[in-house]
Amino acid sequence: MVKVTVCGAAGGIGQPLSLLLKQSNLISHLALYDIVNAHGAAADLSHIDTSSKVTGHVGPFELEEAIKNADIVVIPAGVPRKPGMSRDDLFKINAGIVRDIAVAAANYAPNALMCIISNPVNSTVPIVAEVFKKYNVYNPRKLFGITTLDLVRSSTFLSELLDANPKQVNVPVVGGHSGITIIPLLSQAPGTEKLSEIQLENLTKRIQFAGDEVVKAKNGAGSATLSMAYAGARFTLNLVESVFNGVTRVECAYVNLASDPEGAQLIHHIAGEEFEYFSVPLEFGREGIQRILPIGKMSRFEYKLLTSAVPELKSNIIKGISFITDDSKL
Numbered sequence: 102m103v104k105v106t107v108c109g110a111a112g113g114i115g116q117p118l119s120l121l122l123k124q125s126n127l128i129s130h131l132a133l134y135d136i137v138n139a140h141g142a143a144a145d146l147s148h149i150d151t152s153s154k155v156t157g158h159v160g161p162f163e164l165e166e167a168i169k170n171a172d173i174v175v176i177p178a179g180v181p182r183k184p185g186m187s188r189d190d191l192f193k194i195n196a197g198i199v200r201d202i203a204v205a206a207a208n209y210a211p212n213a214l215m216c217i218i219s220n221p222v223n224s225t226v227p228i229v230a231e232v233f234k235k236y237n238v239y240n241p242r243k244l245f246g247i248t249t250l251d252l253v254r255s256s257t258f259l260s261e262l263l264d265a266n267p268k269q270v271n272v273p274v275v276g277g278h279s280g281i282t283i284i285p286l287l288s289q290a291p292g293t294e295k296l297s298e299i300q301l302e303n304l305t306k307r308i309q310f311a312g313d314e315v316v317k318a319k320n321g322a323g324s325a326t327l328s329m330a331y332a333g334a335r336f337t338l339n340l341v342e343s344v345f346n347g348v349t350r351v352e353c354a355y356v357n358l359a360s361d362p363e364g365a366q367l368i369h370h371i372a373g374e375e376f377e378y379f380s381v382p383l384e385f386g387r388e389g390i391q392r393i394l395p396i397g398k399m400s401r402f403e404y405k406l407l408t409s410a411v412p413e414l415k416s417n418i419i420k421g422i423s424f425i426t427d428d429s430k431l
């Protein structure tokens with residue numbers, strides 16, 4: 102019996118993500134929460150002939166029911182970018198939205214695995230951690246910023262260059278989830294030794310700024326939704342398989358390095374600096390994060406990317422943490 106609550110379920114990501122989750126037999130209850138239209142989305146999805154029950158919940162008064170005893174809470178709630186905006190520009194609105202959902206989760210589903218999609222992910226994940234700390238229910242092994250879209254894009258773009266099947270092309274992506282903090286470790290993917298330095302640089306930039314490609318193409322109507330729904334479902338279902346079915350899975354995600362102090366040490370050693378959150382390859386297990394896996398060998402170019410990413414990443418993390426620690430009402 103696995104209950105998954107999607108917060109922001111009526112949105113551009115929320116609806117197709119919920120559709121993909123509805124197809125899984127591993128989920129028994131799919132609870133859709135939003136401040137608008139979640140009853141309609143739930144009625145619609147509930148006609149699909151898979152075994153999970155679907156319920157809809159609208160507005161803060163129905164949040165408790167939506168989130169109560171959830172095993173997994175996935176959060177794609179909040180505003181998306183328009184052309185010319187950075188992910189950090191979304192902080193003003195999305196930080197409060199994610200905080201309020203985290204407070205409800207800390208109260209009504211303190212053991213849930215928390216999967217954060219809302220941007221800026223580099224800051225919203227620390228926000229959830231700090232809320233859970235204030236409520237004394239924090240387990241860093243159960244908190245994830247979903248960066249799967251960076252992995253999906255890396256596989257797609259690299260496979261185009263190599264003329265290969267994207268399903269057989271895997272690139273670890275570490276760091277954070279915004280521009281230069283996205284660090285694809287292309288040197289670890291077989292076949293990239295055939296690419297020139299310029300090709301590797303261009304491909305890296307394309308992966309780092311792929312979100313802008315979609316924002317520009319949508320021309321004011323938002324950012325990636327369908328590819329994100331695909332990525333979010335892949336991540337969530339891998340987590341369900343590991344935690345509830347005992348199948349070991351490996352995925353990269355943006356996590357608190359306190360989830361595995363030994364793994365964290367290796368990362369700090371490579372970076373030559375300490376930071377609390379980083380996207381890393383993870384092995385999932387019954388508790389959520391079982392192990393942070395080594396990030397492996399990096400090229401000199403990738404090492405430079407890491408050095409340039411750290412200041413922005415650190416400032417994003419501090420911004421998220423202080424949003425909660427400076428809030429005396431919580």
Ligand SMILES: NC(=O)c1ccc[n+]([C@@H]2O[C@H](COP(=O)([O-])OP(=O)(O)OC[C@H]3O[C@@H](n4cnc5c(N)ncnc54)[C@H](O)[C@@H]3O)[C@@H](O)[C@H]2O)c1
Binds near residue numbers: 177179181218249323
């Ligand atoms: N992590 C990633 O890789 C990634 C990828 C794409 C988009 N995103 C982010 O996901 C977020 C959602 O994007 P979208 O395109 O689905 O936006 P959207 O506007 O289409 O949908 C957002 C939904 O959130 C709902 N919402 C607003 N306030 C809420 C609240 N307090 N509680 C519950 N729901 C609330 C809205 O009603 C809406 O239905 C954005 O912040 C976007 O930047 C992240």
Ligand SMILES: O=C(O)C[C@H](O)C(=O)O
Binds near residue numbers: 181182311312
């Ligand atoms: O680009 C965005 O704002 C949305 C998302 O983070 C993405 O990478 O597509």
